[in-house]
Amino acid sequence: MTIRVQDATSPMWLGTGLLRVVTYPFAIAAVAVNYDTYARPWLGVTVLVFMGLWTLVTLAYSFRPALRRGWLVIADLLVTSGLMLTTLAIFDLSIPEHVPSVITTVWGSVPAVAMGVYGGWLIGASGGLLLAVCTGLARLTIDMSLFTDAVLLIGSGLVIGMASTAARRSMVTMQRALRTEAATAERERLASSIHDSVLQVLAHVRRRGGELGGEAAELGRLAGEQEVALRSLVASGPVSSAGESGEVDLLGLVRPLGTSRISISAPAGPILLPHDTANELTSAIREALVNAERHAGPSAQVWVLIEDLGTEVVISVRDDGAGIPQGRLEAAAEEGRLGVASSITAKIRALGGTASLETAPEEGTEWELHVPRVRPEPSTGLARLVKRRQHG
Amino acid sequence: MASEPISIVVVDDHPIWRDGVARDLGERGFEVLATAGDVETGVRAVRSTTPDVVLMDLNLGAGSGVDATRKITETAPGCHVLVLSASGEQEDVLEAVKAGATGYLIKSASAEELVEAVRATAEGDTVFTPGLAGLVLGEFRRMAAAPSADTPALSERETTVLRLVAKGQSARQIATKLSISHRTVENHVHSTLRKLRLENRVELTRYAIEHGLAEE
Structure with a gap:
């Protein structure tokens, strides 16, 4: 008997893909708002278009379990980090005290989530850390806002990572339980057919023994006692706490x-x-x-x-x-x-x-x-x- | 003894037991018309030979004795089914009785009890062991716990009689105790089975209507 169990993290992969689709409009809005402050507006639009395409590419692992591979997750992280750093080229950095906002906006946090889902809390938190560093580099400023972003990025990778590990573990436990249950059912089926045959033979021995009389009758009586004992055992089944x-x-x-x-x-x-x-x-x-x-x-x-x-x-x-x-x-x-x-x-x-x-x-x-x-x-x-x- | 021997078909998937019982009954003056080891052969044998009594095992390997009992009582109403089961599966026994079996004996019953039961079954009497009485009693109580408009209920007398049967009293002892005739006791017992079967039919019909199987 085979038990088909879905990947426990499947819903989380779907969620990751959805998060990227949902956050993409933020990036569009940010480009529209900041367009006038760009030194190279054409680059801003190009990066935006590329983000749209990359969103479609990474949707692949949401729907194709076979593509939930380490290389795609790492590629995602590197591509997103690179896109974040293009901020430096898009904004006009000559204006002092103007802190550029990262071109990828919240869309850029998704790889931390994806890494958490893929590899657990440590990998998720590492992904978040790398993205936080990129955010700092892109903005050329160290301030409270950067720390807030860093905590959120590392935290989301960490929490999602823990959740995915827990989901995988409980799935393994469940699979084991299902397998045990199937084995028990099979054993019970075999036992019941064996019991039935044994009961039939015992009943027959008892009947014939009784008819033959003498020592055979004694054997028949013993068989009869065992027959009744076995029958009540079979009929009662396991005493399970309900x-x-x-x-x-x-x-x-x-x-x-x-x-x-x-x-x-x-x-x-x-x-x-x-x-x-x-x-x-x-x-x-x-x-x-x-x-x-x-x-x-x-x-x-x-x-x-x-x-x-x-x-x-x-x-x-x-x-x-x-x-x-x-x-x-x-x-x-x-x-x-x-x-x-x-x-x-x-x-x-x-x-x-x-x-x-x-x-x-x-x-x-x-x-x-x-x-x-x-x-x-x-x-x-x-x-x-x-x-x-x-x-x- | 009646002039014509009581005719029997034995349906049991266990060859040693089946042939043993057939031989025993043959030696005691019964006429064993056929034996069968599975549902299909059993039902066919019963249809072609129409015996007085069918000895039915409930555990028939691939098929269930309950199905066989239902098919037999539907197509050959003159044949009385006596369930002779090895492993006292409570639910199955109850289902077989609902499907039309008129008696139930466990295989550990003595040869005399078996002969007696076959005779009674052939005459259309019910063969009620204390165990079966307990099951039937429990089934009516279960139905009474969640009654609908057409749920059958036992009369007070029927309940009394069933309880006495379940406590091992013979029909004669019960008759004496309640100051009624032996025949009246039999009738009470028989009527509980009839009600149980009626309920089963009502349930089946309701199921058929609900699932669109009875649109005629």
Whole structure:
């Protein structure tokens, strides 16, 4: 798979070309204004025309990535510097105290920008420095205005240079991320087809083993267990944190608990809950499953149903064991040895929910856990505390 | 036993499994008319043989079992599709049911469960595992969260029945618990699937109209 990525600095090259087109009218206006002070007006007009042509030439790198070469950028710098220095020949330098204005005006700053885009902050700032020197030479004067120009020229080369380096770096990072993503997708595709084949074979071994009986039945049973384990692993996928809100998919945590005796029923889509809520709920479910195994025996079936009602999440854990005889639960509670049950209840209460246990002889036991979906807001902690106080 | 054996077509891209299931069912008195390994062959085989039951794998290599199910239920309405899938992909199972499959069993089901499911499917009953009930329940809740005028909703009874199925209760246990007949339980379950399919059709039609595909 190939990933086509545009040059990260392309927009900056376009901007550079645009800057030259936009600044050209300034030069025209300056020539019109200063025309009378020129010693050689014809040279002024010739330089102006040449600037127009050079603008067209340098537009090439704006539109043709192949022309974004060092030699063209350097040529640009040298040509522009040369044009700046023609100021000395155009103006009448015999008048004392007359500071000539540079013929290229702000148009002449563009090479500093181009060098920054091409080579980063150091090259951009160097280009700006050279142009500042040329400005000083062309005006034959050292004053505040020159320093201002110098700072602006060097600064624009520097800043644009830093920006272009940053753009290139983030593009490289993005390319790497895209490549990783593509590789991951491919690996997942391969894994899913391999998993499917393995599942098919395991299911077949389990079926045939069961039919053949004896030792083969034992092999079949083992294959069946692995089949269920692999299936729940494949179905749950990676437990990914769902973005910046710190929510996780409860189903991603609960589905792997499924085995050949534990059936997990749930909606197709994810149930996103705050990280802590999802973890606490999962551990409550796990305890309920352990509890079911202890009371209903290892051969009992357990069904977990997870429902998302929008305002709350409801979880039922039912087993088909012998159930708890009437009175035993109460007796146990009185003697203070209701370990698992009270642990589950405490967990759910801490989440602001309720837990109830229904049981009858020969009807198994059924836990029903209701947990409200609270939007993460500052008052939640307090509300929970108050609620806990009320309960406890 | 009925005088005429139940006829079956097995569509599954995995040869070991496909032939194993075909042989098992054959040994148990079913008549396997054809087997197929991909969508196109499968659909063609079903059209030419019109079996009572189609055993459909959802993961068919190049094609999807959902497409095959849709094509079969559209062109051969007398055939009941029983989805028998290996890797429990939740979304796909739901799509297959919307496309017209009347039952879903994971491949880890025992041979007895499979035989039972095939018999029930042939009689037009729905084969509902707890897992499928959880999926359907979740789907209706998802639709209810963003309802439009024609969004189907489950009745209170249907919700109760589906929840019990999802918690592993058999149709008989549910009937006893709710003091209704076994047949009524079946009807409730069946009606949830019908509503789901209706919603699917409404959605498809709306999509077709919006995209100018239904200008007749």
